[in-house]
Amino acid sequence: MNLTQRQMQAFLAVARLRHFTRAAEQLHITQAGLSAMMKDLEAQLDCRLFDRTTRSVSLTEEGQQLVPVADRLVTELQAVRDAIHHVSFKARSVLTVGVTPMVAASVMPETAKAFAALHPEVALKVRDIDRQAIQDGVATGAIDVGFGAFFRPASGIERRPIAVFRLMQFSASARASTGKGSARLRKLRWADLGDEPLLALHRANPIQALIDEHLHRVGQGGRARTELENIQTLLAMAEAGLGSAILPSFVRPAARRLALAEHLLVEPEVPVSYYQITRKGKPPAPAVQALAQALQAALGGGPQDASPRQAKA
Numbered sequence: 001m002n003l004t005q006r007q008m009q010a011f012l013a014v015a016r017l018r019h020f021t022r023a024a025e026q027l028h029i030t031q032a033g034l035s036a037m038m039k040d041l042e043a044q045l046d047c048r049l050f051d052r053t054t055r056s057v058s059l060t061e062e063g064q065q066l067v068p069v070a071d072r073l074v075t076e077l078q079a080v081r082d083a084i085h086h087v088s089f090k091a092r093s094v095l096t097v098g099v100t101p102m103v104a105a106s107v108m109p110e111t112a113k114a115f116a117a118l119h120p121e122v123a124l125k126v127r128d129i130d131r132q133a134i135q136d137g138v139a140t141g142a143i144d145v146g147f148g149a150f151f152r153p154a155s156g157i158e159r160r161p162i163a164v165f166r167l168m169q170f171s172a173s174a175r176a177s178t179g180k181g182s183a184r185l186r187k188l189r190w191a192d193l194g195d196e197p198l199l200a201l202h203r204a205n206p207i208q209a210l211i212d213e214h215l216h217r218v219g220q221g222g223r224a225r226t227e228l229e230n231i232q233t234l235l236a237m238a239e240a241g242l243g244s245a246i247l248p249s250f251v252r253p254a255a256r257r258l259a260l261a262e263h264l265l266v267e268p269e270v271p272v273s274y275y276q277i278t279r280k281g282k283p284p285a286p287a288v289q290a291l292a293q294a295l296q297a298a299l300g301g302g303p304q305d306a307s308p309r310q311a312k313a
Helices: 005-017 020-027 031-045 061-092 101-106 108-118 131-140 206-217 231-239 249-255 288-299
Strands: 050-052 057-059 094-099 123-128 145-148 157-172 186-189 198-201 225-228 244-248 260-266 271-279
Touching: 005 020, 005 031, 005 061, 020 031, 057 061, 094 101, 094 131, 094 288, 101 108, 101 123, 101 231, 101 249, 108 123, 108 288, 123 131, 131 145, 131 157, 131 271, 145 288, 157 206, 157 231, 157 249, 157 288, 198 206, 198 231, 206 244, 225 231, 231 244, 231 249, 231 260, 244 249, 249 260, 249 271, 249 288, 271 288
Parallel strands: 094 123, 094 145, 186 260, 198 225, 198 244
Antiparallel strands: 050 057, 145 271, 157 244, 157 260, 157 271
16 A cells, blocks of 8 residues: 555545545646546545535545544644754754845844844845845745745745735935934825836836836826836935835835935825745745744834735735
8 A cells, every 4th residue: 555645635635625626726736636646545445435426525434534544644744744844944054035135235134133033043044136036046945935026926936925015105305404214204196296207117027017007097107217227226316316216115124224205105005015935845944934024023114114914915
C-alpha cells in the first residue's frame, strides 16, 4: 500500500465539500486528476469511499470511517513538517526580505530595529530592489518574503494583504520655514485637481495605471506629465515645485522628510492594498508575521493613513 499525504488531503477536501469540482478548485488540480487520485485510493483500500450521482457526492460507510484517520494523519504530518521547517530556519538564522528602494530607505531601519527586539536570533537581510525582482526572488526561493503593491496574482506566489492605504496628492509647500511634516493632512476632491504638470511613474506601472484610471474618470487623463523611474525622484521634483505627484499614502514616511503639502484624494477615496508575498507551497518562516507587523506599524502614519483592516486579494 502506498498512500500519500496528497491523497489524504484530497479525500478530506471531497468529504468536506461533498463536491468534486469545488474540491479540485481548492486543491488547484483538475477534476479529472482528482477523480483519478480517488480511484487509486479506493483501489488501494479495496473499497468504495463515495457514492456519486450527477448531482451529489456522499460518503459511504467506509469513507466515514476513513475521515478521522485521514484527518489525524494529515495533521500529524503537517506538524512534523512545520517542526522540521522551524529547526531549519533556526539553523539558518537569516531571513531575506525584498522591499522596494523607497520603503527600504524610509521605513526599513525602523522596521529592522523593532524586528530585532522581537527576534534577536534572526539576522535580517534586506534586498532593496524593484517589484519584479522581488517577485522573481520569492518565486525561486532566493527571497523568503517580499512586500509591495503586488496587485496581480502570479504563478507560484502566495499573496496576503497586510494593510490598506489611499491615493494622495503631494505638491510643493510653503511650510519649509515652519518645519517639515508640520502641516495637517487635508482632503482634496479629484474634480478639484489643479492644472499643474503631473509627476508620474511610467504608464505600465500598476500603481500609475490605477492613478490614470481615476484621472480619466474626472477628465484629466490628458494633462501634461513628466514620467520618472522611482518614487523618491517624484517626491523631490514635487518639493522643487516642478509639478504634483499622486501616490499611495504608504509613501508618507519618505514624503515627511521633504517640504511637501499632502492631500488625501476623495470623491472617491481610492484604496491601495499593500501585500506580503511568499513562495506558494512553502510555509512562511516563523518570524515572517512579526516582520510584517513591524513593517505595517512603520508604514502607518496616522488615523487617515493605513487601515488595520485587510483588503481582499
